[in-house]
Amino acid sequence: MHRLLQRQITRASRDGALDTSRLIDQVDGAYSDYERDNHRLDRASLLMSEELESANATLRRSLRELQRQGHRFQVTLDNMPHGVCLYDDQGRILECNRRFCKKYGLAEDKSVKGLTLTEALSKHGLSERADLPWRLLVMEHVTLPVHGYSEIEQTWPDGRVLRISRSEVEGGGFLDTIVNVTDAHAARARIQHMANFDALTDLPNRALCHQRLGEAIAAGRTGELGALLCLDLDRFKAVNDTLGHGVGDALLIEATRRLKKMLKAQDTVARLGGDEFAVVVRHLKSPAEAHRIARRIISHLSMPYDINGHQVLIGASIGIEFIDKGAREIEEVLRNADLALYRAKANGRGTFEVYMPELHEQLSARRQMEIDLRLALKASEFFVLYQPIYCVKTQTICGYEALVRWQSPTRGLVSPAAFIPLAEETGLIDEVGAWVLRQACQDALTLPDYQTMAVNLSPAQFKSKKIVPMVRTILADTGLAPHRLELEITEGVMIGDQLEALSILKGLKSLGVRISLDDFGTGYSSFSYVRAFPFDKIKIDQSFVRDLGRTADSLAIIRAVAGMCSSLGITSTAEGVETDAQFHILEAEHCDTLQGYLFGRPAPLLRQPDLRTAV
CATH class of the missing domain: 3.30.70.270 (Reverse transcriptase/Diguanylate cyclase domain)
Structure with a gap:
């Protein structure tokens, strides 16, 4: 008999007699308790089963996520531009990427994991390579210290330059990183080359x-x-x-x-x-x-x-x-x-x-003249003299040429041959030239309307490309009629970029001024310049006038130039006329205008001869 039933019979007996009704109630209560306990147990089992299933699902998701992360990590590792290898504290490979394996010719599978780098190389038959330089480079890498941080750069036989760094990892082990710095080295070399x-x-x-x-x-x-x-x-x-x-x-x-x-x-x-x-x-x-x-x-x-x-x-x-x-x-x-x-x-x-030491003294003198020249502009030490131009046909003075002079308080009267080249070299010619042009235009206003004013333009001044707006401004400021201004250029203006020079000449011509070609006959291409641009006047160089009566060549050249000018409608001027004999020859050769000491030396306008007086 079950112990529980024995206890229930005992509890249902009174005075030796069994109380059946009471026994039945006790048995019924026991069944009810049993059913309740079973129900509770079933409920608890169900809850535990659901919790275990949820935990398993979470675990499976975590495992899948870990797998994805592991895959992403490996993909990231393999796609890094550098070779990377992680070792444990015994020097065994834990992880390495594709570039690291490729660098040493290792298999890109997992067969190298758990091996030292030396073992991995031996496994793939690489440690016994007969290529001594290669083996020495590998040995240099393998023997890097495993504590702290170390870095080396290696130039490999194929020309690559690799930077290998080894850093200690917290908790044990170390990490190798291999960076290809060939391009950086080449760029640095190029920059260094460019700098030198x-x-x-x-x-x-x-x-x-x-x-x-x-x-x-x-x-x-x-x-x-x-x-x-x-x-x-x-x-x-x-x-x-x-x-x-x-x-x-x-x-x-x-x-x-x-x-x-x-x-x-x-x-x-x-x-x-x-x-x-x-x-x-x-x-x-x-x-x-x-x-x-x-x-x-x-x-x-x-x-x-x-x-x-x-x-x-x-x-x-x-x-x-x-x-x-x-x-x-x-x-x-x-x-x-x-x-x-x-x-x-x-x-x-x-x-x-x-x-020679005296060259230094000459340079010092030149520098001092440059300083004085700059001061001269501010101190108004420049002045203009005027040389008359004689018209053969009317036998009158038809104009003047403006000639700049420098009166220095320390040097005295300085020759233009001394300071004009220096002004051209230093760039001061633009300021000097502008001042001379303005002064000449202002002085020309005191002359009769039929008289012109000639002003020389330096090749350096001309090529500054500021000449056209400068002339336009000065004409507007002074009020001088443009046709009364004659700008003289030398053949040096045409040397170089002729198209640019012609463009500037046309710009000046468009202002209404006259353009004169000075020192004609002294260059190599004088006649070609006359064909290239319609000059208003050609000035025959004084060297030809000086030799008149002594050489036949000079007379032939003057005759040819005067004839050419007459045919082209260009005014001809002979420079350097000093004697009556020269005057009569030039008159006979039909030169239009003459200039020289015979008609007057450079002087202020107030000291020039009477304007309508025949020579």
Whole structure:
């Protein structure tokens, strides 16, 4: 009998008698309790089952997400631009990407995991490669310290430059990163090259020239003899202007090739800018050797060039400064060679000069004159004299030519031949020229309407491209009738970009002024210029007038020019007329106007002869 039933019978008995009704109630209650417990147990089991299923679903989702993340991590790892490998604290590979495997020729599967790098290489037969350089590079990588941070750069036989870094990982292990820095190295090398070499000729530039010159100066102090040759290409600007910058650049490249060909490897030829070059010559046996080098350079650079179908002729001028125990600073050596070059160009170009101390004195004097010239503009030290122009037909003074003079309080009366070239070189000619033109136009207002005023334009002033608006402004400000102003240019204005020059001349002509071609007959293309532009007047150079009566050529040239002008409707003027004999010859040759001391020296307008007085 079940113990529970035994207890229930005992509880249902009274005085030895069984109370059946009570027993039945107890059994019924027990069944009810049993059913309730079963129901509770079923409910608890159901809840536990649902919770387990939910936990399993969550776990499955987490596993799938981990798989996705792992895949993304591997994809990310494999698509990194660098090689990456993670090791445990024993140096065994935990993770590595495709680029790392490719770098060492390892399989891109998981077969390398759990191996050291040396074991992985051995497994794939790479550690026994006969390529010694390759093995040495791998060994350098393998032996990097595993603590802290280490970095090396390796240049591999195929030209790649790799940067390998090893960093310690928190918790043990280390991480290798391999970066291909070949392009960065190449870019850095290009930048370094650009900083030291000329882009067009690939010659050392000014910065590198200074460095090489400094080395030569240091060697000179120990007894070595060297020299610095500064050179300019003569007539290069004319080639650049007439044939274009493309031909000019090609000419510079060819000149560079010739320079490099005739110099030794120990010497340095550099391009300082434009058509300026410098040559640092080392280990000279004597100064005469530098002279021979200079002559050879001038000779080679002066030979004809065939540039893009053009026959080009240029030359070279050279200044030399020797580098010996007395050599001082880089800038001083450069300055001295440049002074010698300046002297060579002043002496007719196509030659060389050696620096002498007196050149520095001359430069100092030139600089002082430049300072005085700038002050002269502010101090109103310039004044204008006027030389009369005689009309043969009317036998009267028909106009004047304005001639600038400089009265310096320290130098006295300075010749235009001394200060005009300096004004052109320094750019002061624009201000001086504008002042002269304005003064001449104002003074012309005091003359009769039939008299003209001639003003010279410098080639440098003309090519500033400001001349047309400047003339327009001065005419408007002074109120002078444009037809009374005559602008004189020389053939130097036409040298270079003739199309640009003609455009400016046409712009001046459109203002209503007259254009005169001065010093006619002294250039190479005088007659071609007359064909290119309708000049109002041609002035025959005084050198032809001076030789009248002594050479037949001068008379023939004057006759030809006067005849040409008569045929073309151009006024002809003969300059430098000083004698009655010259006057009568020119009159017989039908020159329209004459100018010279016979009719009056340059003087203020108030001191000129009576305006209607015949000569």
